[in-house]
Amino acid sequence: MKKILTTLLFSFITFLGFSQAAEVEMADTMRANGKIYVVVGIILIVLVGFILYLFALDRKISRLEKLVKK
């Protein structure tokens, strides 16, 4: 009895897991073959680029402030 119950329970859990994965489509293929990291890499390059630009701008203004003070 106990065996049957556990089997039923586990198959139910697997079924739940499967049905959810099957119903809602996500970018699972991209994650499976690792191409998602290409996207992440590209976005990070843009992000880091803009942040470096912002730091450069910050430094430029600081330098000008020093110059004006003199």
Place this chain on the structure above:
Amino acid sequence: MKNLYKYIAVALLVYIHLGGLLLEAPRLNILNETVRALYFHVPMWFGMVLLYSISVYYAIKFLRNPLSDFDLKSVEYANVGTAFGILGILTGMLWANYTWGSPWHGDPKQNGAAIALLVYLAYFVLRGSVDNEEQKARLSAVYNIFAFAAMIPLIFIIPRLTDSMHPGNGGNPGFNAYDLDSRMRLIFYPAVIAWFLIGVWIVSLRVRYRLLQNQLSEN
């Protein structure tokens, strides 16, 4: 130490971009993978509201004590806030195109946000149309309070009274209806902080630039 918030903002940004793209997100119909857009679209609006709040704070400060520094800060916070709002509208339109079916759906929150942005654009028109510096500062400070008072109901109250497709609106109170599960909160809240700090950073650059400009034109 003065630059600490910039490093915090950068660290949080890298974290939310990595986590926002790679960590588990809820599987929801219609939204599918686009649910992740929440990490990037909604912080634009939170950033805008926070920057506008600081702007109106300096507007009131200016009316109590007319120093040109307060006026300068008030304008620049409104300026960067508007940039955040425009990015919010654009990201929202792209998202709506694929989940609601068209970029402009006439959703009350979408319309309200657009009107709020127009109200703030009128603020810059008003500033541009007055020559006298003192008058410009005083008029625009008063208008800033009006614009803020119009923006809050347009974005936060009216969409809740009617039927909006934005989550948490159309009768649903508050934030929990945002169906943000705890995994999403882990990225969403740091994203709000990060983008707000980036906004403050850009404001500080603009203010310093304008102060330099003023100093140079005086000499």
